[in-house]
Amino acid sequence: MARSxxxxxxxxxxxxxxxxxxxxxxxxxxxxxEQTRERVHAAITALGFVRNDSARQLRVGQSRTIxxxxxxxxxxxxxxxxxxxxxxxxxxxxxxxxxNSDENPQKEASNLDLLAEMRVQGVLINPVDESDGRxxxxxxxxxxxVLFDRCGDPVNECSVAVDDLLGGRLAAQHxxxxxxxxxxxxxxxxxxxxVRERHDGxxxxxxxxxADVDLRVLATPALNVAAGRAAGDEIxxxxxxxxxxxxxxxxxxxxxxxxxxxxxxxLRVPQDLAIVGYDDIDFAAAAAVPLTSVRxxxxxxxxxxxxxxxxxxxxVDHEHxxxxxxxxxxxxxxxxxxx
Amino acid sequence: MARSxxxxxxxxxxxxxxxxxxxxxxxxxxxxxEQTRERVHAAITALGFVRNDSARQLRVGQSRTIxxxxxxxxxxxxxxxxxxxxxxxxxxxxxxxxxNSDENPQKEASNLDLLAEMRVQGVLINPVDESDGRxxxxxxxxxxxVLFDRCGDPVNECSVAVDDLLGGRLAAQHxxxxxxxxxxxxxxxxxxxxVRERHDGxxxxxxxxxADVDLRVLATPALNVAAGRAAGDEIxxxxxxxxxxxxxxxxxxxxxxxxxxxxxxxLRVPQDLAIVGYDDIDFAAAAAVPLTSVRxxxxxxxxxxxxxxxxxxxxVDHEHxxxxxxxxxxxxxxxxxxx
DNA sequence: TCCTTCACATGAAACGATTCATCTCTCCGG
DNA sequence: CCGGAGAGATGAATCGTTTCATGTGAAGGA
Numbered sequence: 001m002a003r004s005x006x007x008x009x010x011x012x013x014x015x016x017x018x019x020x021x022x023x024x025x026x027x028x029x030x031x032x033x034e035q036t037r038e039r040v041h042a043a044i045t046a047l048g049f050v051r052n053d054s055a056r057q058l059r060v061g062q063s064r065t066i067x068x069x070x071x072x073x074x075x076x077x078x079x080x081x082x083x084x085x086x087x088x089x090x091x092x093x094x095x096x097x098x099x100n101s102d103e104n105p106q107k108e109a110s111n112l113d114l115l116a117e118m119r120v121q122g123v124l125i126n127p128v129d130e131s132d133g134r135x136x137x138x139x140x141x142x143x144x145x146v147l148f149d150r151c152g153d154p155v156n157e158c159s160v161a162v163d164d165l166l167g168g169r170l171a172a173q174h175x176x177x178x179x180x181x182x183x184x185x186x187x188x189x190x191x192x193x194x195v196r197e198r199h200d201g202x203x204x205x206x207x208x209x210x211a212d213v214d215l216r217v218l219a220t221p222a223l224n225v226a227a228g229r230a231a232g233d234e235i236x237x238x239x240x241x242x243x244x245x246x247x248x249x250x251x252x253x254x255x256x257x258x259x260x261x262x263x264x265x266x267l268r269v270p271q272d273l274a275i276v277g278y279d280d281i282d283f284a285a286a287a288a289v290p291l292t293s294v295r296x297x298x299x300x301x302x303x304x305x306x307x308x309x310x311x312x313x314x315x316v317d318h319e320h321x322x323x324x325x326x327x328x329x330x331x332x333x334x335x336x337x338x339x
Numbered sequence: 340m341a342r343s344x345x346x347x348x349x350x351x352x353x354x355x356x357x358x359x360x361x362x363x364x365x366x367x368x369x370x371x372x373e374q375t376r377e378r379v380h381a382a383i384t385a386l387g388f389v390r391n392d393s394a395r396q397l398r399v400g401q402s403r404t405i406x407x408x409x410x411x412x413x414x415x416x417x418x419x420x421x422x423x424x425x426x427x428x429x430x431x432x433x434x435x436x437x438x439n440s441d442e443n444p445q446k447e448a449s450n451l452d453l454l455a456e457m458r459v460q461g462v463l464i465n466p467v468d469e470s471d472g473r474x475x476x477x478x479x480x481x482x483x484x485v486l487f488d489r490c491g492d493p494v495n496e497c498s499v500a501v502d503d504l505l506g507g508r509l510a511a512q513h514x515x516x517x518x519x520x521x522x523x524x525x526x527x528x529x530x531x532x533x534v535r536e537r538h539d540g541x542x543x544x545x546x547x548x549x550a551d552v553d554l555r556v557l558a559t560p561a562l563n564v565a566a567g568r569a570a571g572d573e574i575x576x577x578x579x580x581x582x583x584x585x586x587x588x589x590x591x592x593x594x595x596x597x598x599x600x601x602x603x604x605x606l607r608v609p610q611d612l613a614i615v616g617y618d619d620i621d622f623a624a625a626a627a628v629p630l631t632s633v634r635x636x637x638x639x640x641x642x643x644x645x646x647x648x649x650x651x652x653x654x655v656d657h658e659h660x661x662x663x664x665x666x667x668x669x670x671x672x673x674x675x676x677x678x
Numbered sequence: 679t680c681c682t683t684c685a686c687a688t689g690a691a692a693c694g695a696t697t698c699a700t701c702t703c704t705c706c707g708g
Numbered sequence: 709c710c711g712g713a714g715a716g717a718t719g720a721a722t723c724g725t726t727t728c729a730t731g732t733g734a735a736g737g738a
Contacts, residue, residue, distance in 0.1 A: 053456040054396035055694035117392040394724035
């Protein structure tokens with residue numbers, strides 16, 4: 001094995017200066033005379049010195065990373081959000097640790113524990129359910145936590161969300177306007193605030209409609225393509241009387257799964273069954289039947305969440321904010337009455 | 340601001356024991372008597388103590404994380420690989436830091452610098468180009484580095500790859516067998532080994548074919564949907580004599596982009612132009628025209644890479660290995676002569 | 679009674695960087 | 709020639725753990 005990294009002392013010896021000076025070269029180079037600086041840099045490259053971040057962090061008490069906990073890395077919605085977060089973080093010299101909770105409270109908890117031990121500067125999280133106290137504990141210890149893609153408590157926390165009630169209403173209203181009277185909402189688990197609100201928004205549209213519309217719910221265990229396929233199979237197996245005329249899925253991954261299963265079962269979209277998704281991920285437009293979806297400003301969501309987090313870490317007396325963006329319905333073939 | 344976290348000493352005082360004992364409760368609980376252990380645990384929860392990982396790491400000299408550097412987090416291929424890595428890492432109590440190089444050598448370099456400062460246990464990387472020495476430096480400092488999705492130097496490093504030459508050949512052979520005589524390879528940048536080898540494999544098939552096949556190249560700046568759309572626009576603008584009869588894309592993201600642009604321009608797939616992609620991401624099967632693609636064992640790739648990394652960190656005298664998986668052609672509508 | 683074990687518990691010495699009060703020069707004005 | 713200012717350099721103290729050699733007290737055997 002190669003011997004371990006040289007430390008700052010060895011660099012100091014080699015450059016013929018004190019350790020304090022080496023540290024200054026690293027952190028406040030303007031305090032060091034130019035020739036000394038050069039000598040130190042030469043020593044650093046000669047020895048292949050790499051600063052030990054844990055020592056630095058221990059002394060300074062602050063890390064240079066933020067944590068981002070998402071429900072599903074495989075969902076392009078979240079990777080787009082992550083890109084927004086990363087953009088802003090990198091610009092401020094911060095690294096992003098991307099964690100995956102898989103919609104699983106236990107994985108979420110262990111991720112949060114890890115981030116807490118790391119003393120990250122802050123955490124962005126789309127929580128699986130009502131927090132188990134870990135988020136509150138983190139905040140109490142002085143680590144800012146910003147919720148994204150869901151609303152938070154205005155007094156205690158910042159949050160960035162997209163109006164899911166409105167999104168749900170837009171989707172359902174569109175289906176009602178297109179003549180659908182039997183709509184099936186596909187989504188779950190209900191612990192996710194997004195799922196509940198998208199459903200409630202749809203319900204809202206149904207209740208305020210003059211028409212007599214039936215809204216039912218098909219619960220799924222997760223929001224991914226596999227769960228969508230399973231739901232699609234269930235739908236395809238329904239009797240003619242049960243069969244809805246339109247399906248509103250809580251996100252696009254589900255919708256793509258449903259679409260695949262329905263097509264496989266010989267049902268035509270949109271002629272036999274219309275589908276509306278949610279998120280408008282890039283793949284929605286490229287699907288077998290281009291998917292009608294509710295578009296959210298994904299990168300902007302991430303960037304804004306990161307901005308709020310940074311504000312909370314730097315501002316002296318910080319006012320918690322709730323930012324809410326408006327979603328937008330994008331109509332494509334999967335819900336068009338006729339082509 | 341809430342005062343900072345209590346430390347192990349405060350816990351010790353509260354529990355009426357020494358700091359060494361608290362540390363033992365945390366790390367080797369079997370060494371401490373049950374009632375003491377309980378007292379310490381009570382103190383820990385009462386104070387809300389969270390272990391400071393930088394101090395731990397500084398002392399131990401080892402972190403409990405590994406780094407994973409991918410070309411593009413937005414590409415489902417890499418998130419699937421990441422899931423495989425994560426699975427195995429979590430099972431060994433390790434956390435994964437997911438970094439994004441965006442096919443950009445500078446971002447890659449700064450990510451590697453960061454991981455080096457963090458003293459990660461190891462790094463899994465799909466390098467952008469021939470290494471700039473940073474990988475070698477990392478390895479020299481004692482941090483194992485495993486390459487994935489590309490072959491490495493058998494003497495110095497472990498790697499896990501899928502046979503891209505074979506994959507390229509399979510794709511091209513399939514097109515040749517389907518009667519195509521003018522094939523366009525779409526991909527880039529050429530610094531990526533994957534791109535070069537997939538092309539070379541295709542070229543190989545063309546050269547060994549009895550038929551008189553023309554293989555041209557359309558270089559793209561990246562391997563994402565946007566680059567694919569741009570390439571598609573270029574193809575759609577070609578004169579009848581230039582127009583190929585089939586397109587082989589270096590990955591599915593490109594292929595989906597090309598498909599979108601061609602469809603938009605009024606060209607029919609596969610009647611006017613066949614398309615073959617690479618990776619067989621989940622969205623390939625769900626595309627407007629289900630995409631023929633070369634399937635790679637994505638999760639397995641990640642898991643195996645992580646296994647090799649762990650082996651390298653634990654085994655005393657470690658033999659570097661080159662694992663190579665075989666890809667598989669999945670034929671779908673986008674390259675079928677007639678439906 | 680004495681000695682040996684055994685089971686815990688202890689606390690001081692690292693780990694490697696940062697920080698800051700202190701020191702050393704050099705230069706310049708009077 | 710002296711005093712003071714200012715620019716750089718210094719090095720000891722510090723951050724919070726882990727580790728390990730050492731200490732203590734009780735139990736058991738001779």
